[in-house]
Amino acid sequence: MTYQIVLIPGDGIGPEVTAATQRVIEATGLGIEWKTHLAGQIALDKLGSPLPAETLDAVKHAHATLKGPTATPSGTGFRSVNVELRQKLHLFANYRPARSLPGVPSRYENVDVITVRENTEGLYSGLEHEVVPGVVESLRVVTEMASERIARFAFETARRQSRKRVTCVHKANILKLSDGLFLRTCGRVAESFPDIAFDDCIIDAAAMKLVINPHVFDIMVMENLFGDIVSDLTAGLVGGLGLAPSANVGQGVAVFEAVHGSAPDIAGKGLANPTALMLSAVLMLRYLNEKDAADQIENAIRAVFARGEVLTGDLGGKASTQQFVDAVLAEMAKE
Numbered sequence: 001m002t003y004q005i006v007l008i009p010g011d012g013i014g015p016e017v018t019a020a021t022q023r024v025i026e027a028t029g030l031g032i033e034w035k036t037h038l039a040g041q042i043a044l045d046k047l048g049s050p051l052p053a054e055t056l057d058a059v060k061h062a063h064a065t066l067k068g069p070t071a072t073p074s075g076t077g078f079r080s081v082n083v084e085l086r087q088k089l090h091l092f093a094n095y096r097p098a099r100s101l102p103g104v105p106s107r108y109e110n111v112d113v114i115t116v117r118e119n120t121e122g123l124y125s126g127l128e129h130e131v132v133p134g135v136v137e138s139l140r141v142v143t144e145m146a147s148e149r150i151a152r153f154a155f156e157t158a159r160r161q162s163r164k165r166v167t168c169v170h171k172a173n174i175l176k177l178s179d180g181l182f183l184r185t186c187g188r189v190a191e192s193f194p195d196i197a198f199d200d201c202i203i204d205a206a207a208m209k210l211v212i213n214p215h216v217f218d219i220m221v222m223e224n225l226f227g228d229i230v231s232d233l234t235a236g237l238v239g240g241l242g243l244a245p246s247a248n249v250g251q252g253v254a255v256f257e258a259v260h261g262s263a264p265d266i267a268g269k270g271l272a273n274p275t276a277l278m279l280s281a282v283l284m285l286r287y288l289n290e291k292d293a294a295d296q297i298e299n300a301i302r303a304v305f306a307r308g309e310v311l312t313g314d315l316g317g318k319a320s321t322q323q324f325v326d327a328v329l330a331e332m333a334k335e
C-alpha cells in the first residue's frame, strides 16, 4: 500500500523538523507519496491566502497530514491557520500525550498523562469584535454536540489504551453555563463507560496539582484554550516543547503536528529538536495502523535518549538537528 501524505513544511523551524521527520519515516520502508502544500505567510505571499483551497482540499483527501508549525501574527494580521484548518475540516479532537523519555532531564520521572482538547470552539476560536472603540468582546461558544463528541473521544481513547480514568478539567464554578454544560455532558457520556473512572477538577487546581504531582492524572479532557495552555504545561513536565507531539483528529481526516510553534529564535540554525514532530509521526503511523513502523521510530528515539549522548540545545546538549536525526536513523538500522 502507498500512503498519500500531505506535508506542510510551515514557518521558522518547520522546514527543518519536517525534513528530519520525513527521513525517519522513509527509513521504515513504508510506501509514501508525499504531497507538499503551503500554509501560513508563505502561502499568503505566493498563493494569496494563508490557507489556500488547494491545501485544504489536499489535507481532506490525503490518508493523513504531517504539518510543521505555522506562525500567526499577534494582535493583527491573518487568522491562525491552525484554527482555520481545525474548524473547516472538523478536526474536533486534539490529542496531546506527555510521556517521560528515558535519559531526558526533567522534574519528574514516569509521567504519562494525556490532554484531550476540544479543538473547534471555546475562546480559542478567536470570535471577537469591537463593540465601540476601546471595548472588545470575545465569544466563548460551547455546544452540547461538541462537548459530547470530545468526551466520547476521551473515553474511547481510555478504553482503547486500557487506561483507568478520565478527568474533566473546567471552570464550571464561575462559567456556570458554558463549562457547566461541558462538565454535565462529560458526566453523561461517562455513564456509557462504566469500566472507566470519571472525575472532574477545576482548571486552577488542576494546574497546581500537575506541577506538584503529575501522576495524579491519567486522561484529562477540556475545552480548547484550557487544553492549549495545559498541554504546554505537561510538555514542560517531561522536558519541554521539543518533545511534545499532537494529533488533530476528525472523521477520516487527521493532521499531525508538534505542540510547539515556529521557534523564530532558533530558526534556520540547525538547532531545533525534531523529536516532537517525529513523535507526532509515530502517532500518525499508529492512526494508519502501521504499528511496526511506529514502534520502530519510537523505540529508536527512546534508545537515543536512553544513551543520553545526543541531546539538542533545548535539553542541555550540543547536538544539531542533523546529528540527532543521524542518531535515530543509526538506531533504526540496528533493528
Ligand code: NAI
Residues within 6 Å of the ligand: 013, 017, 068, 069, 070, 071, 072, 073, 082, 241, 242, 243, 257, 258, 259, 260, 261, 262, 263, 264, 265, 266, 271, 272, 273, 274, 275, 276, 314
Ligand atoms: P514556540 O513554541 O515557537 O517557542 C517557544 C520556545 O520553545 C522558544 O524558545 C523555542 O526556541 C522553543 N522551542 C520550541 N520548539 C522547539 C524545538 N522543536 N526545539 C527546540 N526548541 C524549541 O512558541 P512561540 O515563540 O510563542 O510562538 C512562535 C510562533 O509559533 C507564533 O507565531 C505562534 O503563533 C506559532 N505557533 C504555531 C503553532 C502551530 O502551528 N501548531 C503552535 C504554537 C505556536
